[in-house]
Amino acid sequence: MRPARDVGIVGWGACIPKFRIKCSEIGKTWGFPPEYHGGLIVSEKTVANIDEDTTTMGWEAAKNALVRAKINPEEVEAIYVGTESKPYAVKPSITVIAEALGITPKILGADLEFACRAASEALEASIGLISSGMIKYSLVIGSDTAQASPGDVLEFTASSGAAAFVLGPRGENTVAYFEGSYSYITDTPDFWRRQLAPYPMHGEQFTGDPAYFAHIIAAAKGLMNKLGLRPSDFDYAVFHQPNGRFPLKVSVKLGFPKEKILPGLITPMIGNTYNASALIGLCAVLEEAKPGQRILLVPFGSGAGADAYSVIVEDGIEEKVHLAPTVKELIEDKIYINYTYYAKFRGLISKFSF
Amino acid sequence: MSMKISVPRVWREIKAHYLLEATVCNKCGKIHYPPRPICDNCGNRNLFRRKLSGEGEVLTYTIQYIVLEGYREYAPIVFAIVKLKEGVKILAQLTDVEPENVKIGMRVKAVLRKICEDENIGLIKYGIKFKPV
Ligand SMILES: [Zn+2]
Numbered sequence A: 001m002r003p004a005r006d007v008g009i010v011g012w013g014a015c016i017p018k019f020r021i022k023c024s025e026i027g028k029t030w031g032f033p034p035e036y037h038g039g040l041i042v043s044e045k046t047v048a049n050i051d052e053d054t055t056t057m058g059w060e061a062a063k064n065a066l067v068r069a070k071i072n073p074e075e076v077e078a079i080y081v082g083t084e085s086k087p088y089a090v091k092p093s094i095t096v097i098a099e100a101l102g103i104t105p106k107i108l109g110a111d112l113e114f115a116c117r118a119a120s121e122a123l124e125a126s127i128g129l130i131s132s133g134m135i136k137y138s139l140v141i142g143s144d145t146a147q148a149s150p151g152d153v154l155e156f157t158a159s160s161g162a163a164a165f166v167l168g169p170r171g172e173n174t175v176a177y178f179e180g181s182y183s184y185i186t187d188t189p190d191f192w193r194r195q196l197a198p199y200p201m202h203g204e205q206f207t208g209d210p211a212y213f214a215h216i217i218a219a220a221k222g223l224m225n226k227l228g229l230r231p232s233d234f235d236y237a238v239f240h241q242p243n244g245r246f247p248l249k250v251s252v253k254l255g256f257p258k259e260k261i262l263p264g265l266i267t268p269m270i271g272n273t274y275n276a277s278a279l280i281g282l283c284a285v286l287e288e289a290k291p292g293q294r295i296l297l298v299p300f301g302s303g304a305g306a307d308a309y310s311v312i313v314e315d316g317i318e319e320k321v322h323l324a325p326t327v328k329e330l331i332e333d334k335i336y337i338n339y340t341y342y343a344k345f346r347g348l349i350s351k352f353s354f
Numbered sequence B: 001m002s003m004k005i006s007v008p009r010v011w012r013e014i015k016a017h018y019l020l021e022a023t024v025c026n027k028c029g030k031i032h033y034p035p036r037p038i039c040d041n042c043g044n045r046n047l048f049r050r051k052l053s054g055e056g057e058v059l060t061y062t063i064q065y066i067v068l069e070g071y072r073e074y075a076p077i078v079f080a081i082v083k084l085k086e087g088v089k090i091l092a093q094l095t096d097v098e099p100e101n102v103k104i105g106m107r108v109k110a111v112l113r114k115i116c117e118d119e120n121i122g123l124i125k126y127g128i129k130f131k132p133v
Helices: A023-029 A036-040 A054-069 A093-101 A118-131 A204-227 A245-254 A258-264 A274-286 A317-321 A327-332 A339-345 B007-012 B014-019
Strands: A007-015 A019-022 A044-047 A076-082 A108-112 A137-145 A160-169 A176-185 A236-239 A294-298 A305-313 B021-025 B047-051 B055-064 B077-084 B089-094 B107-117 B124-132
Touching: A007 A054, A007 A118, A007 A274, A007 A327, A019 A023, A019 A339, A023 A036, A023 A339, A044 A160, A044 A339, A054 A076, A054 A093, A054 A137, A054 A160, A054 B107, A076 A093, A076 A118, A093 A108, A093 A137, A093 B014, A108 A118, A118 A137, A118 A160, A118 A176, A118 A274, A118 A305, A137 A274, A160 A274, A176 A204, A204 A245, A204 A294, A204 A305, A236 A245, A236 A258, A236 A274, A245 A258, A258 A274, A274 A294, A274 A327, B007 B014, B014 B021, B014 B124, B055 B089, B089 B107
Parallel strands: A076 A108, A076 A137, A236 A294, B089 B124
Antiparallel strands: A007 A160, A007 A176, A019 A044, A137 A160, A176 A305, A294 A305, B021 B047, B055 B077, B055 B107, B077 B089, B107 B124
16 A cells, blocks of 8 residues: 555654563473473563553653654644553543643544554554545554463563554654555454453464464565565565564565564564564664665564555654664663562452452 | 542542643742642742653652552552652652662653552553653
């Protein structure tokens, strides 16, 4: 898809909670063999503090994105959060976020759900709204405190974090723009969580090839065909990263060399932040990319769908990098916790009250 | 029954709790946080609202180990007097810092965090806390 008028990124920001648990600590707790998690290529993951959730992390990422955008927050006319860990089943997260950013009430917005690609849907919707001239700026947030059943292999990777982007019409204040996108969605039963179920289920045989690989490859190839581009035309590629292994494997299948993947491969250090997974990767790439470079971005969500975007970096990006904490700085700022604290922070144990 | 959050009160205090909105006396200039309708310095009733910066330093602090019902998961809670760069001193919780690492003079910034939850069916109360810069 190509918008009638170009739309770009005005500001970006991430929120990476400070607490970390090592995967070896999780494995030891549940009696997995040492290095059982080795194949996932994730060594540790973030843990949201007891007072953090999708709303607060989304706010923090958005705040950083607005600082980099250097716009008056009141100029934002739409706000979306993509999440699969809403604090309330019914009551939007964006109303709290928007109120706490001071951008209510003349605003459009909603919480979107599509497993890990809801925030990507928000990107597409915002590109449409801005391109049509209906609004000027949109705030797109991907935020999750990913659930994993204690003792499930998912627990090695499911983590917490958020990423946010201020999108606007391509112009003097945009630091990158969307050259085009391509979406690919089917009904695939790879992962789900039913109403009131605290933890998701995964359809093991569907997780890899029919879901992640099929959708990402179809979206990426579809985009490259449409735009007449090849892997060699891209300087970076960022894929959804449920673990460290899948993005490396999909890049081989698509023909991207490792050095184009590694700058945006963040999951090995922080785990899978679900709706923020590929988007934190994009933040990290924007923090080192040079004007004129081209980035392939492919978020994926179970259920299943993927969107491939070609993003071209523009002038002025370097001046915005250090206006807010970088992904690299946020990764390094950490406190390790043991499984007991992890269990408390994740609500696996809580004080019983009458 | 444990904690119960007053829904109207949470709603009434949203601007103060989410945005650090204070009231400023247009006569003597005193900044009031939490916001007050009447200036306690000069008695003036004509105050205007202003968002505070959220940047400051820890003037002093205390650590609360014995907490109110409903706050056990959050304990120990670090309460600090934070002096904002506007000069106003406010009482707030610190977060993302282990109690032994809190220092007087430490630079902090405002972040939106969960204050408490009314069990698992009631309201979630959000507000500003401060974390180390
Ligand atoms: Zn006064």
